[in-house]
Amino acid sequence: MFHWKKIGKVFTPQEVEGRSWMKEFAQAPATLVFDDFVRVYFSCRPPADDNGQYVSYSAYVDLDRADLFKVRHVSEQPILSLGGLGEFDEFGIYPVSVIRHGDDVRAYYAGWTRCESVPFNVAIGMAISRDGGETFTKLGNGPVLSYSPDEPFVLSGPKIRRFNDTWYLWYIAGRKWKMVDGRAEPVYKIRMAFSSDGIRWTKMNKDLIPSRIEEDEAQASPDVFHANGKYHMFFAYRYSNHYRGEENGYRIGYSSSTNLTDWVRDDTKAGIDVSDEGWDAEMISYPHVFELDGKTYLAYLGNQVGRYGFGLAVLNGKLE
Amino acid sequence: MLKWKKLGKIFDPTQHELPNDCEQFAQSPQALVLDDFVRIYFSTRALDKRNGKYLSHIAFVDMRKNLREVIRISDKMVIPLGGLGCFDEHGIFPMNVLRHGDIVYGYTCGWNRRFSVSVDTAIGLAISHDNGVTFQRIGDGPVLAASLHEPCLVGDGFVKVISGVFHMWYIFGIGWKRYSPDMPPDRTYKIGHAVSADGINWVKEEARKIIADRIGPDESQALPTVIEIDGRYHMFFCYRQSFDFRKNCDRGYRIGHAWSDDLVNWTRDDENLLLDVTPGDWDSDMLCYPHAFECDDKVYMLYNGNEFGRYGFGLAELER
Numbered sequence: 261m262f263h264w265k266k267i268g269k270v271f272t273p274q275e276v277e278g279r280s281w282m283k284e285f286a287q288a289p290a291t292l293v294f295d296d297f298v299r300v301y302f303s304c305r306p307p308a309d310d311n312g313q314y315v316s317y318s319a320y321v322d323l324d325r326a327d328l329f330k331v332r333h334v335s336e337q338p339i340l341s342l343g344g345l346g347e348f349d350e351f352g353i354y355p356v357s358v359i360r361h362g363d364d365v366r367a368y369y370a371g372w373t374r375c376e377s378v379p380f381n382v383a384i385g386m387a388i389s390r391d392g393g394e395t396f397t398k399l400g401n402g403p404v405l406s407y408s409p410d411e412p413f414v415l416s417g418p419k420i421r422r423f424n425d426t427w428y429l430w431y432i433a434g435r436k437w438k439m440v441d442g443r444a445e446p447v448y449k450i451r452m453a454f455s456s457d458g459i460r461w462t463k464m465n466k467d468l469i470p471s472r473i474e475e476d477e478a479q480a481s482p483d484v485f486h487a488n489g490k491y492h493m494f495f496a497y498r499y500s501n502h503y504r505g506e507e508n509g510y511r512i513g514y515s516s517s518t519n520l521t522d523w524v525r526d527d528t529k530a531g532i533d534v535s536d537e538g539w540d541a542e543m544i545s546y547p548h549v550f551e552l553d554g555k556t557y558l559a560y561l562g563n564q565v566g567r568y569g570f571g572l573a574v575l576n577g578k579l580e
Numbered sequence: 581m582l583k584w585k586k587l588g589k590i591f592d593p594t595q596h597e598l599p600n601d602c603e604q605f606a607q608s609p610q611a612l613v614l615d616d617f618v619r620i621y622f623s624t625r626a627l628d629k630r631n632g633k634y635l636s637h638i639a640f641v642d643m644r645k646n647l648r649e650v651i652r653i654s655d656k657m658v659i660p661l662g663g664l665g666c667f668d669e670h671g672i673f674p675m676n677v678l679r680h681g682d683i684v685y686g687y688t689c690g691w692n693r694r695f696s697v698s699v700d701t702a703i704g705l706a707i708s709h710d711n712g713v714t715f716q717r718i719g720d721g722p723v724l725a726a727s728l729h730e731p732c733l734v735g736d737g738f739v740k741v742i743s744g745v746f747h748m749w750y751i752f753g754i755g756w757k758r759y760s761p762d763m764p765p766d767r768t769y770k771i772g773h774a775v776s777a778d779g780i781n782w783v784k785e786e787a788r789k790i791i792a793d794r795i796g797p798d799e800s801q802a803l804p805t806v807i808e809i810d811g812r813y814h815m816f817f818c819y820r821q822s823f824d825f826r827k828n829c830d831r832g833y834r835i836g837h838a839w840s841d842d843l844v845n846w847t848r849d850d851e852n853l854l855l856d857v858t859p860g861d862w863d864s865d866m867l868c869y870p871h872a873f874e875c876d877d878k879v880y881m882l883y884n885g886n887e888f889g890r891y892g893f894g895l896a897e898l899e900r
Contacts, residue, residue, distance in 0.1 A: 345765055346697035346756035347731045374695030378665040383726070400728035401755070407702060409719025409780075413665050437665040444664060459728070 262531030264558055264573035268329070269539050271321050272569040273304050276334050281306045281317045287566035288355030288417075288481065289559040291550040292365065292393050297322040297332055298552060299393055300559065301339070301367075302570065303354035315342065316354035318369060320393070325552070328572060339396050340369065340387055348373050348383045348403050355546070357420045358393060365393040366458065368418040368429060371403065378437050378444040382416040383407065384429070386459070405429065405453060410465045414446050417480050420458070427458040428520065430482035430493075438476060440501050447500050450482040452521070468523050469495065469515055476500035480510070485549040487556070488580040491517045494530065494547035494558065506534070510545035512560065532558065532573055539568055582814065582837070584855040584881060584896040589862045591641055592892040593624055596653050600637040601626045607889035608674030608803060608869040609882040612684065612712050617642045617651055618875055619712055620882065621658070622893065623673035635661065636671030636691065640712070645876055647895055659686065659706050659715040667692050667702040667722045674803065674869070677712060678739050684708040685779055686715045687748070689735035690722065697756050697765050701735035702726070705780060723780055724750060729787035731755065733769050736803045739779065746776040747843065749804035749815065752787065759823040766823040771801045791817065791838050792848045798822040801836070807872040809879060809898070813840045816853070816870040816881065833868035835883065855881070855896060862886060863894060
């Protein structure tokens, strides 16, 4: 079992002022390390509209590299504008995953639209930054990864990585919409696609991680990190029913692989769970592993899927 | 010069009992020529009792090869609509059929309702092992959907195998626009092209508009059909203005034409079509949804007239 030592919540969106589009939520942290700060991308929301509907924007916060609890800067604007009428990302850009590519920074993001019979649909888009990740331009008005026979809806939660000159995209694909108390709830599973250019993707069309707690377990945030000769995946999982509270809510799972396609799930190794009390006592989700100055960190969300921000844990020992 | 002789309306859905409680509409007729008869698929409509909106269903009529006598109407479900949240949940319109050895491929255009715009569409594949009486989807999701530069409304696939390669001509949306504040948004779509080795995995030309506009940038082009006549490929399609096209017959659908010798470059040539509205007749205001096919050495075109085919489809024969 890994030993993650929680070091606390590092960012609280409610403390940021002067941004009407950032009232609450700081979801799905994704890092980009600079010389003297760590830029953490996340997704936030303005207040809900009159119908109680939210939109999501993505933004970043720069944390001091010498003291990650010191916020140096929060982006003045969202990094991307929402899509136009009828486009896949008209009602939300969440989450976003970033990677350097030469002088560029690429962002892969999930775009949200709203539907009539189910609340939403999601597909994955791509954008490029030429100013070090401050502003991004979408590569097109449509998605870079969309629906296919075996992945009919809700392609979300992209995590972009590059290993051995091949681009890998881990993401989730919807399996079914389940009616729970008159409300359609999505069930999704972790999937992968690969590419030589990061634009044209070949899907594996396979569930990578077996379901553990129930057949309709929903899996999210497949965060892959290479260390000590192995690929480590931390992810989040939840029950399909009544998952907005503590009992059936998100927890963090773990699996490992030596070849990126065959994964062995062992949640007992994850080494991080909800706290007895505090900001992460009900649920923990959206793990993201990064290395900084000889230490391995895990950024994650707490109660209400990041409504009050994200926190960090630091690893005692090695990922192996 | 392609001169068509109109043979009149050959099928009126209000004169027959239709499956799925459908009453009106026989849209986008598409032919499967069998040994002794011609099976003509069309889209008909049922009312969605939950909200009074339409659901399009596929049905067929078998006709003698004189294309006058009706043998029978499909009496069971040709293909069910898609499940909750799927791309084809709210209608299949149209379906293009293609014999491939012992099986029949059905390329469906699936409709799903959206929140900010009325619908989105994508192209699915279903396969028949019983000569086209019933079809089973290869998956819950589409084979051709929105992509980086084709942001919405991928539909109206027409597939032909030429020299061992599957070619699909289809339409993609370039965007939605609200032309006046009190009207719902309208869409504009153009004809595109994709190829495939197996009819399942497609490579798009990605937003190349293969047919030049004739009535300006707001021209919407729909339902391409391609046929080889005397060694040259001819495409028929319908086109209209993007708004005020339903009731204003000067802005409604007409049938357009283009030809190609290499399947890459298409020359638009509507004047050499000689098929126009007939004042006072069933197709006095509108001509749409053409489908060209060969039967007993004759070249025919099925098409819809007024009100997008509410009262059926007609036939024209190429004069040679």
